[in-house]
Amino acid sequence: MALDARVVAAAPACYLTGFRRLLETLGPQDFEQNLFGQITAGLDHSDYVLMRAPRPVLIMAATQDFFDIQGAWNLFREGKRVYGRLGFPERVELVEADTKHDLAIEMREASARWFRRWLAGRDDAWQEPAFEILRESEILCTPEGDVLRQPGARSFFELIAAVAAPFTAERQRFWQESPRPAALAKVRELARIRPLAELPPFTSTAGGTLQRGPVRIEKLTLRNAEGTVLPALLFRPANTSTGFRLHLHEDGKQAEAGPGGPLEALARAGETVLAVDLRGLGELQRGKRPAGFKAPFEPNWKSATVAYLLGQSLAGMRTEDILACARFASDQWNEGRPVHLTGRGEAGIPALHAAALEPQLFASTRLERTLRTWTDVISTSRTRNQQANTVYGALRFYDLPDLVATLPGNELVLHEPVDAAGQVEKK
Known part of the structure; x- marks a missing residue:
């Protein structure tokens, strides 16, 4: 959403709250949400919205979510102010559903209306119709429902091991070619250990x-x-x-x-x-x-x-x-x-x-x-x-x-x- 210019309109759900409220409440969560050094670098949740300004963003939040609702409103206020200074205050909005951590119907309808407005030019009150839920067998994208069972598939762990495989030779060369004080200085730098x-x-x-x-x-x-x-x-x-x-x-x-x-x-x-x-x-x-x-x-x-x-x-x-x-x-x-x-x-x-x-x-x-x-x-x-x-x-x-x-x-x-x-x- 923040970096891909192909994303014309976005509607992130049940996450954006800001690091202050996140760390004051439940603490950091799943690791894909964390970038090394991002707090020190000043990259907060609100910046994911601001980096794409003035492209449209609908912030979807849940009142009872474990991601703090007050943080979502603080983030929205910051986004609204910046989008307003750019001359497009209507391109950032917030919807709050009185539910728990879930893509509730209020969010589904709000996001559909948002995308209809910005992608199709239709500003209407679309409502989700009644529909029959597909059986599990009908929604599988692979024959067995597991991509790791497909020929040539590799797990995340295998991918990481493959990326790291060349490091063994790199380390050996580093320690062979570096004076010991210089090598240990690099250790100190990486581990952030002061003298x-x-x-x-x-x-x-x-x-x-x-x-x-x-x-x-x-x-x-x-x-x-x-x-x-x-x-x-x-x-x-x-x-x-x-x-x-x-x-x-x-x-x-x-x-x-x-x-x-x-x-x-x-x-x-x-x-x-x-x-x-x-x-x-x-x-x-x-x-x-x-x-x-x-x-x-x-x-x-x-x-x-x-x-x-x-x-x-x-x-x-x-x-x-x-x-x-x-x-x-x-x-x-x-x-x-x-x-x-x-x-x-x-x-x-x-x-x-x-x-x-x-x-x-x-x-x-x-x-x-x-x-x-x-x-x-x-x-x-x-x-x-x-x-x-x-x-x-x-x-x-x-x-x-x-x-x-x-x-x-x-x-x-x-x-x-x-x-x-x-x-x-x-x-």
Whole structure:
């Protein structure tokens, strides 16, 4: 509608509302509705109407739609004002049907009248007649009703894999021909990860303590000047610490913090451990993990999509959290020395980015049940919880194994790497 000059008149239904109301209400929706960085670039829903001005547009909205009706009216008002300045105020209108998300009869009749006016030059009150609904067999466009059953058909997943196939050679050439600092600078650029010196420092606020035998557990809240707030637990050994570990788990800091659990065991063995909830994990997780047909999507897919709309990546934001936490922990509790880093599951990919981009911060890196390669994600139709792990445009320049290759083998442990469906790879 916005870009194709062949569309003389248009009547978009049950979607246009504007990003402000969309994000204030139900949040971002299906991914075909989202363009990378479009909010940062200033492209809002109203611009789809304004880009085609003064060609006719009928905005069709439903009062009870989950796409906010007030946003539709705000958008219409903007369109009406611009079309009026162009001298064609009658070429943009709005119809509101008191229904839910559906192409109700009010919309069907309104759109038919709109098209009759602008395409046929007939301005009348056309009404939808009674008609017999066709049987399913009568409306099939293919013999079996499924285009994928046709000879030569390829699925969306196959098309994506075909597009990405040349990237493997491109990546290899990029890493062979680029000095490592330049290659890592490209990683930083794509993932939108600022240099450590540009990250605002964290401060901590105490929130109570708990004693478990010789281990002291402190509840902390980490904050920075940009408004980032991360809950954390600090496990202190009874005697002098033998090292410091920053522990990041996809299920949050509590996942391994129970009595007799792994974090307590590390502290009893002499390590000081800071377990942190990264953005969207632990206490910061948005809702529960979905079930049913939504099960492949993580609870933070909307946060990841907002980051995408802003031209950012949730993985990159979490990487910045890790870098700032590691710097704070090193200065606060480890006499400025590098810290050991553990990232599990969804926290593993930002941990890998952090270790590759600022290796001086980390004495060692351990990745547990972390995605082995992004190539798996685009090579299969079955993935699970991967949206928060993605970095827009990355596969033209780097994949996760490229980051692994930058780290010394004696400083990196890959424990039970997983495929795109979250299954441990068989050896």
